[in-house]
Amino acid sequence: MRSACGKRIMLLCVLAAMPASGLMCAHSSSTQNAQPTGQTTPPKAAPKKPPQEPINPDETAGVRGSAPPLRVRVLMSSKAVENAHVVVKNTNGTLAGSCFTNATGDCKVDVGPDDYEINATGNGRTATLKLHLTKETGTVSIKLLKAKPASTTAKP
Numbered sequence: 001m002r003s004a005c006g007k008r009i010m011l012l013c014v015l016a017a018m019p020a021s022g023l024m025c026a027h028s029s030s031t032q033n034a035q036p037t038g039q040t041t042p043p044k045a046a047p048k049k050p051p052q053e054p055i056n057p058d059e060t061a062g063v064r065g066s067a068p069p070l071r072v073r074v075l076m077s078s079k080a081v082e083n084a085h086v087v088v089k090n091t092n093g094t095l096a097g098s099c100f101t102n103a104t105g106d107c108k109v110d111v112g113p114d115d116y117e118i119n120a121t122g123n124g125r126t127a128t129l130k131l132h133l134t135k136e137t138g139t140v141s142i143k144l145l146k147a148k149p150a151s152t153t154a155k156p
Contacts, residue, residue: 069108080105084122
């Protein structure tokens with residue numbers, strides 16, 4: 001029995017000699033890291049992103065400038081085509097503008113000087129024109145042609 005008492009007294013002496021801050025750190029770290037078995041810490045929430053800038057039409061819909069609008073006249077058999085759909089695309093394939101022709105076959109698209117591909121469709125016909133637009137470019141005429149049917153024969 002004496003040896004058990006001696007061990008307890010020795011333990012008390014060691015504990016009394018330790019600084020109190022060491023005991024607090026050991027105690028506080030063990031309670032912070034204590035988790036029920038089988039559970040993991042929840043993931044940290046992602047930081048909030050700033051709201052996106054509004055889309056600038058001058059950057060996404062072609063180059064706009066002080067040039068007059070592109071005027072397009074759509075013809076078929078030398079006659080004006082009403083309600084033809086004209087689509088103007090940038091060189092990278094993005095939409096620069098579009099319009100529908102009036103009774104005289106004319107429409108205008110607000111784009112600035114640059115290279116464009118102009119597609120026109122109407123009355124079951126289509127036409128494509130590649131154009132470098134400058135400030136001096138006047139009205140552009142497009143003649144609609146019959147659409148070529150897709151090839152149905154398979155090549156060996």
